[in-house]
Amino acid sequence: MLEFKHVSYHYPATPPVIPDLSFKIEKGEFVALAGSNGAGKSTISRLSNGLLLPSSGEVTVGGFNTKTTRASQIARKVAFLFQNPDRQICQNTVREEVSFGMRVQGFPEEEIKARTEAALETFSLNGDWSPFTRSRGERQRIALASVLAGKPELVILDEPTTGLDYKECTAIMDHIAKLNREEGLTILMVCHDMELIQSYAGRVLVLNRGTLLGDGPTRQIMKDRELLSKARLRPAQIPNLALRLGAGFEDVYTVDEMAALLQKRAGHKEGEE
């Protein structure tokens, strides 16, 4: 679905932000791109849909080479959710906003109407609202509804939950995870929130200064404290606690697993007494 082949990128008159990067994401994967500030996450996300073009190497996405295909054409298959929804929202009503992307991409009018109404219902949005007067969480939901309404094959999420409270955050992420599970939607999530990554991503790419330090299943990456430390990250809380507790806790990964093990051990001790 997405492949970087020896990609380098540098902004004008600066050293390369991405020196030489290669990775591949298959259809249906939920991949997190993790790294601290300045790791090159946002640059990679913009290279992924042709908003930026590689200085050398190649990026292919959905069968398109970004060097030979316009970002607007790639948009038919690849949707991008920006960290700040206010950069995206430009229409007077939520309904117009949700249908905007499909309209500029030339979808048939009937299809636009059907998909818009379905997206409004899915995200519990009122089509007549003015998007500018809604709360931050609602604006993020409107932005997400408008990028998903066109049924893309890959969605790039750039820090999708910044500024959202827990309820809004889980509502948005649960919906994305459902689409990934049930409809095979490929997700690339740019993020440095390790709790969020642990909860939703199946695979993590760990970046530091534009270089890929690690690539593997989330469960495995979360236990590699040395790797995460090199990337100036720390594991999510439960894997971190498990690492600290050491022997007997190596395989503990979630709150449920930790609770079960602790209960089992407590029961065992009571039995001994």
Place this chain on the structure above:
Amino acid sequence: MNLLQYQPGNSFLHRLNPITKLAAAFLYGAACIISGNLFLVTALIILMILIAATAGLGGRALRLTRNLLILGALMFIIQLFFVRSGDPLLVTGGFVWVTTGGLVSALLLSLRVVAAMLPLMLLFAITEISDLCGALVKKLHVPYRYAFIVTTAFRFVPLFTSEFHDIEDAQRARGVEYDTRNIVKKVQLVAPLFVPLLTSSLRKVDAGAISAEVRGFNLRTYNSGYQQYPFHLADGAAVVLLVALIVVSAVL
């Protein structure tokens, strides 16, 4: 690179008092506008590029001159066909298109535009906008509120430019094509971008105003700033030289 961005340095020009630099830019511009001599105005443009070079800004002055020449060329074309004085120079089918008076006037006007605007634009390359406003408040007792408006406006220009590019990227990512050659279509596509730009700008301005208010913005007086802006001998000499330049421009 932003051609109006401040470039730090310790040259003679950098060391002048901000008020002197502002006055000098206006006096130099005035000398160019007063002069009716084509050669003198051209010489003043070259002189300004050389002066800028002494502050390490020769390349930027040349780029600014090139950009200003584009504006000058537009004014040249308009002036060339509208001024009808002098002898006919280009006549077709009995209709006089261009006259000698029109040509001289158009040349003079376009060069004046370049010569008068160049020092004003270079002023921002050698003066930090906060210093300029600080000096205006301390030395000329301009109310801080107005100086702050100017500082803030300049500070927001690169911010809004970057914001605009991000908004444009967000729309390109949704399938909007901006590289159409159809002007009407381009305007139709670009116009909606101003909505998110305006809303985000208003949010930023509102947050900035609250932030300034809670930090005691209204308590500032002329003496609140730590920085001092003393005048030196070089400042006086620069003003005298520029007044002399105005006299020469008026005479020649």
